[in-house]
Amino acid sequence: MRKWFVLHPYLFGLFPVLFLFAQNADQMPINDTVVPALAVLAFVLLTTLLLNLLLKNINKAGLIISVFLLVFFSYGHLVDLVRGLHFEFDQFDDTVNGVLLGGLSLMLVAVIFFTLRAAGSLPRLTRLLNIVAVMLVLLQVAAGGYAVAGRSSVALDRPEIAVTGDSPDKLPNIYYIVVDGYARHDILKEIFHYDNSEFLEHLRDKGFFVADSSYANYTQTMQTLASSLNMNFLHALGKFDKTTKDRLPLIKLFRDNVLFKTLRERGYTLVNFVSGFDMTELDDADITLNPAGSPSEFQGLLLLTTPLPYIMHGLKSPFDLHRDRVLKTLEKLPHITEAEPPYFVFAHIVSPHPPFLFDQEGNTHERSRRYDHGDGSHYIRDGGNTREYLVGYHNQVKVVTGLLQETIDGILENSADDPPVIILQADHGSGARLDWSSVRRTYIKERFSILNAFYLPGLDSLPVYPSITPVNTFRLILNAYFGTNYEKLPDESIYSPWYRPYIFQRVTEQLRGKEFPRDIRELIQNTERGW
Numbered sequence: 259m260r261k262w263f264v265l266h267p268y269l270f271g272l273f274p275v276l277f278l279f280a281q282n283a284d285q286m287p288i289n290d291t292v293v294p295a296l297a298v299l300a301f302v303l304l305t306t307l308l309l310n311l312l313l314k315n316i317n318k319a320g321l322i323i324s325v326f327l328l329v330f331f332s333y334g335h336l337v338d339l340v341r342g343l344h345f346e347f348d349q350f351d352d353t354v355n356g357v358l359l360g361g362l363s364l365m366l367v368a369v370i371f372f373t374l375r376a377a378g379s380l381p382r383l384t385r386l387l388n389i390v391a392v393m394l395v396l397l398q399v400a401a402g403g404y405a406v407a408g409r410s411s412v413a414l415d416r417p418e419i420a421v422t423g424d425s426p427d428k429l430p431n432i433y434y435i436v437v438d439g440y441a442r443h444d445i446l447k448e449i450f451h452y453d454n455s456e457f458l459e460h461l462r463d464k465g466f467f468v469a470d471s472s473y474a475n476y477t478q479t480m481q482t483l484a485s486s487l488n489m490n491f492l493h494a495l496g497k498f499d500k501t502t503k504d505r506l507p508l509i510k511l512f513r514d515n516v517l518f519k520t521l522r523e524r525g526y527t528l529v530n531f532v533s534g535f536d537m538t539e540l541d542d543a544d545i546t547l548n549p550a551g552s553p554s555e556f557q558g559l560l561l562l563t564t565p566l567p568y569i570m571h572g573l574k575s576p577f578d579l580h581r582d583r584v585l586k587t588l589e590k591l592p593h594i595t596e597a598e599p600p601y602f603v604f605a606h607i608v609s610p611h612p613p614f615l616f617d618q619e620g621n622t623h624e625r626s627r628r629y630d631h632g633d634g635s636h637y638i639r640d641g642g643n644t645r646e647y648l649v650g651y652h653n654q655v656k657v658v659t660g661l662l663q664e665t666i667d668g669i670l671e672n673s674a675d676d677p678p679v680i681i682l683q684a685d686h687g688s689g690a691r692l693d694w695s696s697v698r699r700t701y702i703k704e705r706f707s708i709l710n711a712f713y714l715p716g717l718d719s720l721p722v723y724p725s726i727t728p729v730n731t732f733r734l735i736l737n738a739y740f741g742t743n744y745e746k747l748p749d750e751s752i753y754s755p756w757y758r759p760y761i762f763q764r765v766t767e768q769l770r771g772k773e774f775p776r777d778i779r780e781l782i783q784n785t786e787r788g789w
Contacts, residue, residue, distance in 0.1 A: 264320035264384055267306060267327065269391035271298040274331035276398035278560055283405030286536055287506070290556040302327075317380040318373050324387060325369045329362045334563035336362070359565055405504075429524060429600035430715070430739065431678040433669060435591070436604075437662065438479060439611035439633065440655065440684035442707035443470065449690055449704060450652045457659045461711050464670060466682075471724040472710035473751050473769060474686045478759060480537050481752075482685040483606075484511035486728035487518065489736075489744060491752075498760035505759060509537050517732050518602070524740065527597045531587050533606040534558070534580055535631070540604065545596050549586035550579065562629060576629040581615040581622065584608070588661045592668025599676065609658050610688070612637055614650030616657040623650070634692030634705075636756070647690050655688075670713075677715035679739070681731060684708035694756035702769050706751045714738065725749055 275295045279286060302323060309319035336358060373380075446452045458468050475491070476482045485492055488511055492498070495511060518528055530543035536555040540546070553561070558576050561567060567575050587605055594603060609615065612633055617623050632640045637647055662682070669680065687708050691701035712722050714735070721734035726749065733744035753763045 264306070264316050264388070266384070266387035266391040267302045267320045267323040268299060269388075269395045270324045270327045271302045273391070273394050273398060274298075274327075274563060275560065276395060276402060278556070278563070280398050280401035280405060282556070282559070283402050283504075286556055287509070288402070290536055290554060293554075294557055294560050298327075313374075315380075317384045318376070320384060321373050321380060321387070322370055324391070325366060329366050330565070331563050333358070333362060333565040334567075359568065362565075428676075429526070431594075431599050431673065431676070432521075432526075432602045433591070433678055433680045434602070434604050435662075435665075435680070435682050436483070436606045437610070437658065437682065437684050437709060438606065438608045439686060439688055440658070440709040441687040441704065442472065442709060445687060445704050445707045446655065449688070450648060450655065452652050452655055454655070454659050457663055458711075460663055461666065461682075464666065464713070465715070466680075466711045466713050467720055467722055469710040469712070469722060469724050469726050472708055473706040473725070473727055473749065474684070474708045475727045475729050475749075475751060477686055477692070477705050477753055478756070479535075479606075479685045480505055480508040480512060481754065481759060482728055483538065484508045484515070486683075486731055487512060487515035489516055489729065489731075489733045491729060491747065491750065492760075493762055500758065500760045503757045503759065505537065508759065512538065513540055513542065517736075520736065520740075520742075521602050525600060527601040529594060529597050529601050529603045531590070531603070531605040532583070533587075533608055534583050535606065535608050538606040543604075545601075547590060547596065549590040550582040553579065558629075567629070577613060577615060578622070580608070580613065580629075584615065584658075585661070588665045591665050592672050607658070610651055610654040612647075612650070612689075614654050616654050618653045618656065620657045620660070623653070634689035634700075635694045637689065644690060651688055651690065666713075678713070679715070679735065680713035681735075682709065682711045682713075683728060683731065684710065685728075696755075697753045697763055697765060700753070702751075702753065702765050705753075706765075706769055727751070 272295055275291050275298060279288065279291045305323050306316070306319055309322060310316045313319050340358070441450070443454055443458060446454055458470070461468055474482055475485055481492060484495070488495055492508075492511075496507070498507060522528065527544045528540070528542075529545045529547065530540040532539060532546060532548035532550075534555055539554070558579070562576065584607060587607060591603070591605060594601065608631070612631060613629055614623050630640055632642075638644070666680065666682070669678065685708070687705045689705060692705050693699035708728075710726065710728075712720075712735075714720055714722070717738055721738045722731075726734075729747055730749065733742075733746065736742045737744055748766075750764060750766045751769050753765050754761055
């Protein structure tokens with residue numbers, strides 16, 4: 259039995275999964291690691307059995323597999339290291355990637371050659387590798403465990419649901435379509451030289467109310483969704499640790515929220531579209547739809563540490579997978595056949611937020627950067643520049659706007675006999691002039707100004723108004739359709755630094771009184787020739 263005691267390939271396979279989780283434990287539940295970990299272990303077991311049959315030496319088979327795994331999962335980190343040395347190259351540049359991949363392949367071939375030529379079965383090396391692998395895994399388990407143990411807890415303080423009337427005999431289907439980072443019409447004109455007034459007029463012609471003075475309550479997606487779905491400000495939902503960056507309390511608030519509880523008590527089925535953004539996935543949705551069949555965000559990040567995105571270029575890169583998800587979700591939204599009415603549809607469309615996927619004609623964007631979701635100053639930190647952001651966002655919002663119009667038209671056409679409630683809402687605005695560490699260096703009007711439109715059939719008078727913010731969305735809609743008596747809350751706007759999401763800095767007065775700053779005007783003038 260001792261000769262089979264070759265642990266290190268399994269541990270070296272688990273190490274990248276645990277390392278990635280430890281680095282992202284503040285915004286990912288631990289169960290995201292289960293599928294990748296099982297996949298890696300299954301691969302190691304299968305290749306170990308095959309190589310042992312071929313080589314008749316379990317120690318040599320384990321050594322080859324361990325080196326392969328270390329090379330395989332080091333590729334993305336090596337690419338980042340080269341970028342950190344200020345070498346500029348396309349993520350899919352054949353020459354640079356060919357050199358990197360060729361060098362690692364030669365190293366792997368050399369290890370295989372010397373392993374096969376080595377005398378004996380290498381038991382001492384196996385023991386040494388077992389010890390090293392155990393130490394590496396234990397370090398990541400400790401780091402991940404420390405992060406998990408240090409997670410903030412929050413006691414939900416749910417507002418009471420006070421029913422003052424009967425629900426309608428026929429409950430309306432409800433669509434909550436969150437378009438990530440879709441800026442308000444005035445910001446689109448001022449900063450991105452894009453005019454979406456034709457789209458807004460089309461919505462009005464279809465019966466939508468467009469809140470053309472709407473602001474977001476928060477600067478971050480999870481803050482907005484946790485607030486809007488619980489119909490309250492975050493500071494009223496619990497006491498948060500201001501020193502932590504742990505977003506698990508926000509995820510908990512998002513998934514276990516007042517709105518879903520209210521609707522389920524009235525017989526609604528919850529339909530969720532997979533967004534590719536792990537924090538906005540709903541584990542307990544009654545129906546989960548994944549039209550693109552794409553991997554989770556965690557799985558995508560793990561793939562980026564490997565050469566697979568380069569090898570698969572021309573087939574399915576992370577950009578392609580994300581683009582497919584956006585396109586197919588918007589295509590599927592008008593055709594909900596999996597649920598019986600009444601149902602509530604939640605679709606988080608991670609666009610026009612970066613990464614930029616489309617050129618100005620709607621074709622695949624020529625990718626010159628590593629795939630990531632960095633916005634604002636993070637976009638600049640990760641190798642982008644402001645002009646690139648301006649052009650990329652302009653193209654993307656243009657394409658997404660056309661797709662949204664088709665989606666809305668499809669929903670209305672397919673439900674003409676039973677008109678649904680539709681909320682088309684951005685979680686926050688764009689981030690060309692967003693600084694994640696400083697509200698003073700942020701153009702807050704850009705970040706807080708959002709698209710916000712409502713289709714509310716069957717009401718004698720509309721409960722919404724031009725300056726409504728997301729926190730009041732479902733308070734007023736539930737009052738109108740279900741007889742609840744929620745009070746309207748103040749339409750406040752609050753900035754938080756990225757790494758301190760529970761530091762709430764109120765900017766309401768500054769936002770509504772702030773003039774168009776000089777540096778923004780100069781920025782637009784200096785990039786005029788780029789449009």
